Amino acid sequence: NAGVTQTPKFRVLKTGQSMTLLCAQDMNHEYMYWYRQDPGMGLRLIHYSVGEGTTAKGEVPDGYNVSRLKKQNFLLGLESAAPSQTSVYFCASKGSDQRASAGYTFGSGTRLTVV
Amino acid sequence: QQQVKQSPQSLIVQKGGISIINCAYENTAFDYFPWYQQFPGKGPALLIAIRPDVSEKKEGRFTISFNKSAKQFSLHIMDSQPGDSATYFCAASQGRNSGNTPLVFGKGTRLSVIA
Numbered sequence: 001n002a003g004v005t006q007t008p009k010f011r012v013l014k015t016g017q018s019m020t021l022l023c024a025q026d027m028n029h030e031y032m033y034w035y036r037q038d039p040g041m042g043l044r045l046i047h048y049s050v051g052e053g054t055t056a057k058g059e060v061p062d063g064y065n066v067s068r069l070k071k072q073n074f075l076l077g078l079e080s081a082a083p084s085q086t087s088v089y090f091c092a093s094k095g096s097d098q099r100a101s102a103g104y105t106f107g108s109g110t111r112l113t114v115v
Numbered sequence: 116q117q118q119v120k121q122s123p124q125s126l127i128v129q130k131g132g133i134s135i136i137n138c139a140y141e142n143t144a145f146d147y148f149p150w151y152q153q154f155p156g157k158g159p160a161l162l163i164a165i166r167p168d169v170s171e172k173k174e175g176r177f178t179i180s181f182n183k184s185a186k187q188f189s190l191h192i193m194d195s196q197p198g199d200s201a202t203y204f205c206a207a208s209q210g211r212n213s214g215n216t217p218l219v220f221g222k223g224t225r226l227s228v229i230a
Contacts, residue, residue, distance in 0.1 A: 004158075016135035033217055040124065042204060043159070058217060090158050103149060104218065106158030 006107035013114045021048050021076040021110050023091030029040050030096035031075065032074040033109045034058075034066065036087040043090065049074055050096075081114045088112070121205050121221025128228050134192040136224045138205035141186065142170055145207040149218070150179065150190045151203045162203070163190070195228045202226070 001049040007022045023032065030051050035043040035058075045058030047066040055066045063085060065077045074093075078085060088111050120139045128134045147222040149164035165172045165179040165188065167202075172179045192199055202225050206218040 036222075036225065041222040042121070045217050045219070048217050059219075069200075092158070097182060103161030103164065104159075108156070108158050 004091055004093055004105050004107035006089075006110050008110060009108070010111050011099060011113070012063050013078075013112065015083060015114060018077070018079050019081065019112075020078075021089055021091075021112075023074040023076070023093075023107060025072055025074075025091075025093040025105070027093060027095065027105065028071070029093035029105070030071075031094040033092045033094075034064075034074065034076045035090045035092065036060065037090060037109070039086050046076065046089075054100065081112075083114045086112060086114045117222075118219045119207050119221040121131045121224060123224060124222070126227070127223045128192075128195045128226065130195065131227055132196060132228075134195045134199065134226055134228070135189060136188065136203055136205070136226070137189045138207075139185075139187045140207050140222050142207070142209065143186070144209040148179070148181065148188050149206050150177075151204045151206060151220075153204065153223075158211045159204060160180050192226075195226075197228045197230060200226055200228050216223060 004025045033048040034046040044060045049055050049068040052071040067075045088109045090109050091107045094104050150162045151159035152162040153159040163174050163177050167183050176193045181188045202223045204223050205221040208216045208218045
């Protein structure tokens with residue numbers, strides 16, 4: 001099915017380890033976003049991209065890096081994982097030719113635990 | 116500073132009753148107000164959205180009421196059903212014609228509809 005695919009779905013990391021979360025969309029969307037979801041905190045924007053080769057910081061960017069080398073992929077990297085980065089990470093996308101009212105398409109999330 | 120404040124944090128409603136979730140915002144530049152629905156283990160999905168040029172929008176059992184002067188908007192779920200049990204997020208963004216301003220989300224409301 002067309003949509004947003006996140007890889008992996010689950011991961012356990014040790015403090016200090018690094019990893020990359022992959023987000024892939026097959027809808028030819030221009031805009032892509034990374035959010036983290038924590039209990040009682042809602043969805044908070046980490047980084048986003050308005051097109052291939054562009055990235056921008058969101059509300060909580062510290063400790064994360066991103067890359068958008070290909071239009072369909074948006075990678076989120078943790079260089080040195082910390083327990084505070086234990087969270088569920090959601091990727092979302094939106095087409096630039098859509099009205100804002102069309103909404104975001106979200107992936108099913110990556111549950112990351114840092115021990 | 117929380118840009119979108121959502122209440123209540125949790126809500127229990129009898130089957131057939133009305134569920135009401137409220138949100139308030141500070142940024143008067145916001146001009147797009149969607150509600151997202153999230154089931155356990157899934158990503159959020161757009162439920163309904165409104166722009167400030169109307170005071171109410173209805174889609175089936177779901178209605179958004181918007182009060183521009185009070186900077187508040189709310190979601191009403193009529194004839195609530197057990198299948199409506201989910202977490203609901205309000206959100207806001209600005210840029211009526213651009214559509215690429217990232218959404219800012221409230222902290223979420225966990226709704227439980229009991230028979």
